Amino acid sequence: MAEGPTITTIAERAGVSIASVSRVLNGLPTRQETVRKVMAAAEELGYVRNAVARSLKSRRTHQVAFAMADVGNPAYLAMLRQIQPVLKAAGYRIVLHSTDAVVADEIDVLHSLGERYVDGLIMSPLRVTGRHLQMLATARAPVVIIGSVPEGTPVDNVRADSRTGVKLAIDHLHALGRRRIGMVNGPPDTVPGAARGAAYIEALEACGLPYDENLVQIGDFYRAEGGRAVAALLDRVPDLDALMCANDLIALGALDVLRAAGRRVPQDVAVVGMDDTDLAAASWPSLTSVSLGSAERGKAAAELLLDRLQHGEREPRVVTVPPRLVVRASTTGEEEGGT
């Protein structure tokens, strides 16, 4: 923790100017003799370049921020897992923010871009409000949003297609002969909540199934509340034979409650989750889940950001990642499904 060596220390020891030291360290053309002296001095002193000073001068921090709604949510984790190596390979460090989906915190993060401690930001907000859009329009560094943002917002955007995702799931359930398909959703004022709710209605109708608002129950996006929502739904609709859950955590809550109620999964009630997190494979019965490509979205977001950092201004781009239905035992596991 002693005062570290600087370029000046090296210059003195090597008997050259700081400019020469800098040149040697950056590989600019220099006399062999000087290179040798500088390298030797740097080596002996254990010199390491000061990133802060370098950033100040170069106006590049080689840091990128990732603002996730919730450190605990496996979907964001899956994104992070892909973002990390892409950015690392390009020489960027990741600064992590957890906003707990609080709008004020997200605005703070956008505002803090003005501090210029990062070169760019990847953000995945749960809600997109007017203030978000306003901040995005004046952001002081490039931003990539994972999630949907209105046309014309000047940021790169990576979208999931939850509409198609829900349709895949409903079609699957319909094909299995299910006709009373309930939905447990998160708050409708969130982007995913709104999209998934609308998609559910649309998909039902595409199958020729009537939409019955009794079939829909709203909670939050977590396991405990998801379970409570399912309990309420079961009470109201005893002949329920399938459940579309707005994410995997809700689906786990559903499994808990169904098991407690003595309903067999999938024989009595088939369950589909969403996000295809690690939990889906870990649960038992394992969970059929709609993968919205969290991993792919993370990767795409990192690549978009890098591209923008390297090539500067250009049209905002939108990448849509197609969903995929991962079928597991909670819909088709007759042989091994059980109480």
Added chain:
Amino acid sequence: MAEGPTITTIAERAGVSIASVSRVLNGLPTRQETVRKVMAAAEELGYVRNAVARSLKSRRTHQVAFAMADVGNPAYLAMLRQIQPVLKAAGYRIVLHSTDAVVADEIDVLHSLGERYVDGLIMSPLRVTGRHLQMLATARAPVVIIGSVPEGTPVDNVRADSRTGVKLAIDHLHALGRRRIGMVNGPPDTVPGAARGAAYIEALEACGLPYDENLVQIGDFYRAEGGRAVAALLDRVPDLDALMCANDLIALGALDVLRAAGRRVPQDVAVVGMDDTDLAAASWPSLTSVSLGSAERGKAAAELLLDRLQHGEREPRVVTVPPRLVVRASTTGEEEGGT
């Protein structure tokens, strides 16, 4: 992305010197009139303090690095989840590193402390080598290690007590009447692998059970390989009646394989995991698991680091977090344990 306003821009507009601007912005005593002018100018220009310049001058970055072995591992995630709010509340940002447990990467992270882009580091290495110790001794910023480090290493240290943890589990299994208790462990050259392996032998003997090396199978710390290890173990020891797994992922692999082999959990084989991750509660049967207090360790590490950052030099401290056995269905779930 236009050139942002600086202290100089404000000074010009307000008709004062940059020193006055800085004073106002930092709340140092200033004439009311000046405060007003500066605030107004700052407001109009949308000024935000440049964190890089400030860091350079103050020699404080208000950033802390967290180096986790693997972004995908839920145990590290649990730590992160606790570290995050503690540091955030104290005004620190988190820079995330994923070292994939590669020693060279960990050394790199330690080395990069010399760049002074962070004020401190929390690191959780899987192995601690001589090079680690050497780098730790000369680290250019305070470091807190989560995991065990030899006496005398000049860093704060937060330890789990896996020895007691394993003992809790083995005692539990023994009390349930199990006598052929196998162990599936990770590599013995990792710190956790070594500790857990030794603790297993010790705990068996404390119960008066003979140690049989056939009962131990080594793999890695992941699900697939864990499953393979269990399969091998079952082949070799058909009368196995309990399994101590070195972490939850291995235990999930065990559940997969036991189910496929038609062994009932827990009736035929009881299974205990370790780390008590979210997966343990999600699996079915839910997994009895030894909590090594990942969350508590994360919190303790963050607090140690903050304390050190605020109060400077002092004796290195060691905090040990006691383990806790979380009993679930995989050892005692007769009523609902399944095929």
Added chain:
DNA sequence: CAAAACACCGTAAACGTTTACAGAAATGTG
């Protein structure tokens, strides 16, 4: 051998802050 060309190097300015110091303005005191 003088002049031109070149290779290398050092000085100094800049990045955007904070802060020690001294000078100016305002206030208090006799």
Added chain:
DNA sequence: CACATTTCTGTAAACGTTTACGGTGTTTTG
């Protein structure tokens, strides 16, 4: 009103780099 205090402000230096520019010293050229 002269002076001593106090309060406020501006100048300049510093943090550790990068880099434009001009000056040496060496080599090439006619």
